[in-house]
Amino acid sequence: DIQMTQSPSSLSASVGDRVTITCQASQDISTYLNWYQHKPGKAPKLLIHGASTLQAGVPSKFSGRGSGTDFTFTISSLQPEDIATYYCQQYDDLAVTFGGGTKVEI
């Protein structure tokens, strides 16, 4: 399986801050990477696919970049409604794997 290492596992930031999360794959996955937002008690929500393509209807304050093994996810200006756990997910391998998650708090 391809292992996805996400960091940090949690972070605390202020409203308006720029927040960046990293995800590292154990082998080259090209741009076969998605990012999800997961709020407690809710269904996870797809934010970014193909490493950098914003899913329809997702605010442009969310962005992603990277290829190969190293990826980043950024919230340009953190708002209270962004409090959630964020996951990366690779789909280069038939066996899908998720990162361990980053819990974002204010």
Add this chain to the structure above:
Amino acid sequence: QLQLQESGSGLVKPSQTLSLTCIVSGGSISSGGISWSWIRQPPGKGLEWIGYIYPSGSTYYSPSLRSRVTMSVDRSRNQFSLKLDSVTAADTAVYYCARGVGATTFDHWGQGTLVTVSS
């Protein structure tokens, strides 16, 4: 608007079989280029993909669960199902069903259902 809803037993005894169904509404389960997955989240842990099934019935399961998982699809009822054999407490989790575009980009999810394994 596509919606997915999980249903099934919320309490399963150790060594028994966990059975869940996902009912798809607002769209056809037979849509081209689409797969249907199960994903779970144990308490306090991250997301774990279990496997996916195509409308044709072809499947791919996580290597770590492959020996215990069976997925099936019922196109006439627009639903798909999960069976997980020989469960233990480690299988306690919130189980989600999800639609996969190109198999493994999950753009629609159910709300999730908690399954507890306990005697």
